Amino acid sequence: MGSKHRHRTVARSANPRSFVTAAEVACVARVSRSAVSRTFTPGASVSRQIRERVIKAADRLGYRVNRLAQGLIRARSNLVGIVGTTIGMPFHATLLAGLSEALLSEGFDCMLFNAANAERDLGTIIERVLEYRVSAIVVMSGMPPSWIVEKATASGVPVILINKSMPKLMVDSVVSDHVAGGRAAAQQLIGAGCRNLAVVSSADRTFSLLGRIRGFRNYAGGVRVAVTLWEEGPTSYETGQNAARALAATGRIDAAFCVTDIIALGFLDAARRDLGMRVPEDLSVIGFDDIPQAGWGSYRLTTFRQDVPDLARAVIAALNRRMHDATARPDTTVLRAKLIERETVAGARQPIEAPIALEFAR
Numbered sequence: 001m002g003s004k005h006r007h008r009t010v011a012r013s014a015n016p017r018s019f020v021t022a023a024e025v026a027c028v029a030r031v032s033r034s035a036v037s038r039t040f041t042p043g044a045s046v047s048r049q050i051r052e053r054v055i056k057a058a059d060r061l062g063y064r065v066n067r068l069a070q071g072l073i074r075a076r077s078n079l080v081g082i083v084g085t086t087i088g089m090p091f092h093a094t095l096l097a098g099l100s101e102a103l104l105s106e107g108f109d110c111m112l113f114n115a116a117n118a119e120r121d122l123g124t125i126i127e128r129v130l131e132y133r134v135s136a137i138v139v140m141s142g143m144p145p146s147w148i149v150e151k152a153t154a155s156g157v158p159v160i161l162i163n164k165s166m167p168k169l170m171v172d173s174v175v176s177d178h179v180a181g182g183r184a185a186a187q188q189l190i191g192a193g194c195r196n197l198a199v200v201s202s203a204d205r206t207f208s209l210l211g212r213i214r215g216f217r218n219y220a221g222g223v224r225v226a227v228t229l230w231e232e233g234p235t236s237y238e239t240g241q242n243a244a245r246a247l248a249a250t251g252r253i254d255a256a257f258c259v260t261d262i263i264a265l266g267f268l269d270a271a272r273r274d275l276g277m278r279v280p281e282d283l284s285v286i287g288f289d290d291i292p293q294a295g296w297g298s299y300r301l302t303t304f305r306q307d308v309p310d311l312a313r314a315v316i317a318a319l320n321r322r323m324h325d326a327t328a329r330p331d332t333t334v335l336r337a338k339l340i341e342r343e344t345v346a347g348a349r350q351p352i353e354a355p356i357a358l359e360f361a362r
Contacts, residue, residue: 020063029057080108080319081129083122085115085142089235090262090291092141095162095308099138102312106320108135115142123148130157136319138162143206158322160315164207165332172318173332174311178208181304181337182215185257185286188302188339190225192346194255194284198228200243200267201259202235209235212259212288228253240266241274248275248283255345261287261294261303268299268344280346290340300343310335 022036029036031050038044039054046054057063080103086092100110111132115125123145129137130151136158143164152159153170161173189197199216201209213229220227230247233239240263247253248271258264264287271277271285279285287294290305314333321328 020058020061022063025054025057025061025063028061029053078108079111079132079134081111081113081126081132081134081137082140083113083115083125083129083137083142083144084140085122086235087112087114087140088116089141090293091260091289091306094291095140095306095311098308098312099140099315102309102316106316108319126152130155135323136160138315138319139164156326158319158326160318160322162311162315167330170330172322172330174314174318174335175332176208176306176311176335176337178211178337179215179218181288182212182217182257182259183219184215184337184339185212185288185304186216186219186225186227188286188345189255189257189284190220190223192255192280192284194346195225196228196253196255197225198230198243198247198253198256199259200230200240200247200256200263202233202239202263203231204235205231209259212257216257235260235263237262237266239263240268241270243267244270245274248277253283255284255286257286257288259288261289261291261301263287264301264303265293265299268301279344284346285344288337290338294340295342302342302345303340304337305340306337307335 023033026033026036031054035046035050036054036058038046039051082096082099084092084096087096096112100112103110111129111134113125113129115122122139122142126137126139126144126148134157137152138160140162144159146166146169149159149166149169149171159171161171163175163178165173165175186197197220199213201213217227217229228247230243233242240258243256243258243263244267247256248267256264256267258267264285268279268285271283272279277283285301287301287303288306290303293299294301294303314335318331318333321331
């Protein structure tokens, strides 16, 4: 051949699962391997002619950029590791959907680690997340041990906590004002004329649940209204059923604040079906989270909404702030919950939405 440039024919593997490499694209496009890399690197310098040849060859071969390999080369990827121990619960499933959508819209890729079976060893899961050279870690549920958080931040990987706090560490937190929500729940029930109140929780003594309990009991105690506290079992529908059978059956309560909606749904079903109670005529019930099921016609549960888009935006803001300045002081973003009035509190019949009337603790 007369040309001084000779190019070998690219032979693809017979294995249909094999991936096209950048070297194969370079061969077909008749450019260097580095030119292919620059073409697919945002902001990198490459001529229009070279870019067009590379893109054409990549399309012809079905080439896709290996983002994991890019992360290894740059010692950091655009991956954000999301860790959760209860991602199957309705609220956390909704939060995961909203958070992942927000991260993707900001140019991040999401890697989910389901730590449901690692509640007591969340550190091991987060160590595995760090092996992927992630840009940041978002802990959606579960409390990570201090040592792994310190290891991550020392490596330059921001850690953002949702609805939990580790004030002595260099981490940012995004939380709903659970104490204020609990106070407002007590105010709502007492304002409806209820005087024998119950707080129904689980044995899971998390930051969120404890805050809701504390706010409720403090307000009720301040106006000298009796409160019975139930703290047994997991945070589940069945726990709500068990609580209703134990508390409502005695006839000693006329209202219950269930610290999550999933508990409230179990409580409602048992009170109505097993005990024959009318809600809200015989018993008023308030939940917390405003999961999709809370609005179903068979429940119409009065509850407090944790606004998922607001939570997601706050996480993105914390992430961008921390990546811009890794030495910035830790920050906690406190978000308002919204009272969603439906049909499970005496005197409340219209499905209206209103902000909590109380001032929020900071």
